[in-house]
Amino acid sequence: SPQYYDAGYGGDDPGGPGNVRPNNRFSVATGFSHVFNSTTAISANAGFQRWHQNGVDQAYPFDFNTIGLQSFLTKNSPLFPTVSTDFSPLGPAGCECLPSTNVGSVAADLTKSLKKNALSMGFINVVLQNNNGFNPADTTFTFNAGDTANLLNVSGATQPNTGSGLAAMLMGHPSNSAGTSNNLGTAPQEKYTGFYIQDDVKLTRTLTVNLGMRWEFQSPWTERHNRLAYFDYNAQNPIGGGAIGEEVYVGGNNSRHQNATNFRNFAPRIGITQQVSRDLVVRGGYGIFFPPSQFTGTMANPGYSQSTPITGITNNGLTLGPSLSNPFPNGLLTPTGNAKGPLTDVGYSASTGVPYVRDSPTLQEYSLGVQYAFTPNDVLTASYVGNRGTHMLTDGVSRSNVNPALVVPGNALSSQYVTNPYNGLITSSGCGGYDLSAATIPLGRSLQPHSQYCGVSESEAPAGDSFYNALQADFNHRYHSGLNMLVSYTFSKFLDDTGGTADWAYVGNDGSSYRNPYNLKMDKSVDGSNIKHSLVVNYSYELPFGKKGRFANHVNAATDAIIGGWQITGITSAKSGFPLHVWNNGIVDPFQGNAFADEVGNPKLSSGRSYKQWFNTAAFVGSKEWTYGTASRFQSDLLAPGYVNYDASIQKVWGLPFEKLKVQGRADFFNAFDHTNLYAPNTNVQGSSEGQITNAADNRQIQGGVKIIW
Secondary structure (H helix, E strand, O other): OOOOOOOOOOOOOOOOOOEEOOOEEEEEEEEEEEEEEOOEEEEEEEEEEEEEOOOEEOOOOOOHHHHOOOOHHHHHOOOOOEEEOOOOOEOOOOOOOOOEEEEEEEEEEEEEEOOOEEEEEEEEEEEEEEEOOOOOOOOEEEOOHHHHOOOOOOOOOOOOOOOOHHHHHHHOOOOOOOEEEEEOOOOEEEEEEEEEEEEEEEOOOOEEEEEEEEEEEEEEEEEOOOOOEEEEEEEEOOOOOOOEEEEEEOOOOOOOOOOOOOOOOEEEEEEEEEEOOOOEEEEEEEEEEOOOOOOHHHOOOOOOEEEEEOOOOEOOOOEOOOOOOOOOOOOOOOOOOOOOHHHOOOOOOOOOOOOOOOOOOEEEEEEEEEEEEEEOOEEEEEEEEEEEEEEEEOOEEEOOOOOHHHOOOOOOOOOOEEEOOOEOOEOOOOOOOOOOOOOEEEHHHHHOOOOOOOOOEEEOOEEEEEEEEEEEEEEEEEEEOOEEEEEEEEEEEEEEOOOHHHHHHOOOOOOOOOOOOOOHHHHOEEOOOOOOEEEEEEEEEEOOEOOOOOEOOOOOHHHHHHHOOEEEEEEEEEEOOOEEOOEOOOOEOOOOOEOOOEEOOOOOOOOOOEOOEOOOHHHEEOOOOOOOOOOOOOEEEEEOOOEEEEEEEEEEEEEOOOOOOEEEEEEEEEOOOOOOOEOOOOOEOOOOOOOOOOOEOOOOEEEEEEEEEO
């Protein structure tokens, strides 16, 4: 049996948090090549990899009968429950029972060499499969102190600092936040196929042209049991009330694919190389690319998971709910699957907003550069590099926001209630703040498209645009006289209207989505990762002393062991800061979008900038009612502190007189000069610490080591 980390619970205690994750990977590959003649050859390769993570908690498997609970819990959730009181919880807090993944690929290439042409063509096919079926639900029993605070108080008034979650557990009555769920796993699959043809043409002795065309298509996800759905934005929902839009399940009379396959992804490319002189070369190129994507945000399977809550202690602890001896007296709710069809999720938030027809993310890349060799060891390269992205993946776009054209400033969108067109049609709802089964709903909600849902959001919508332009310069001094050095400088600007699917990771991002989903270009700004200036110097220098150096090269072995064989290496980096996003503490504008702050002045300080005040906080105020906020998504003229760092290493190698062994001693210095690199300032316009910097990167660190080389 597997051995679990004890962590004070005991390795065999099912209430412990231990997890065994073998993380096994099995791979097999084969290849074939054949040379027909001196100018023609073919090669083929095939491979398969299975990633069997097979993570299992020490809480699995578990029989609920052993603690006197209902047996059907064992079938639904064979995992020790998570038990939370005032103390550290028992149980795994969710199963880390990770899935298995299969990846298979096959590829073939044919090459043909002619006098002035080098032809190549081929294809590749990749199949990706996930098996998410093994994922037992977590049953939770939560016992709150407040549930026992009023048991001896008939007045019903809350008694501060009283009650005990442990007492509630001893009574055997969990709170309302307890429950379990029933999740039916998925086994999705997608495929990627690509064909290409390329010709390298040597037009003259000094001019070469590369021509190519690639045709590729990525089939959308399918699922073994057809447990997937997409959203039809134009269908008339059978719920009535004029509702437009419905979730559509794959399979049956519909395609098994969650989205239509795009067969129009043709990607031409061209490259030119001109040798102007013996020391000067000019290169340029243009190409279209369709980046492959797992597109994980679209694998929605509405209806195939179902939570069963416990009706716990209510009425300030005066009314007890079901006891632990029978926590689910009515049994467990079962997933409806696709039985409800287009009525699935009506009255609640739609599980998917991804349409059947989607655009493919597209990149156009272009460059023009020159390379000049001053000496055989010194080469300078200067290039312009550009990138234009269309249909780029976003983190998500709301498709149920109120159209600003329907809003008149002064409307009480939240406080004014109007007749609910779905009253009597929708019988169950869970929107939070309003009820789609009630007689009236807020005016703003009635103006939303697809208002039969609490909301509709398209995950990873291909709606973004990006522009990248850069001057890149490299100076490469190849090894000579003990010195090897590469100096790289980039001057760039990166514009876009989305941070992609990882937008949440940008420093200073408050998690806001688009302010106006009807006009995404309103959020066009510099990207949150834009670094205007970047200088990186890599170097390695062998000190010129000892028998192999220019100086003192006639010393004896003992002296050479002291002064010879020393080497200094290092990386020096200097980069400007990234743009800041000044945010508005989650204020929602009248269109149910996300309002930014108002920029009312110059954010730059005239003098005295420090970690105590990095920018002029008076330049930003909370946005006004009925506005989106005037501040940019990211500020091109308001940057976080720059980054300057010096990493260095000094090394010494001693040769040993036997078996060609060598010993290397080294000392590494990270942030060698102990330069302070400040973090970004607080940019919450409503925060008390706005403009202040409270953290910095690590100080200097030194480490040493000895290595034997043979």
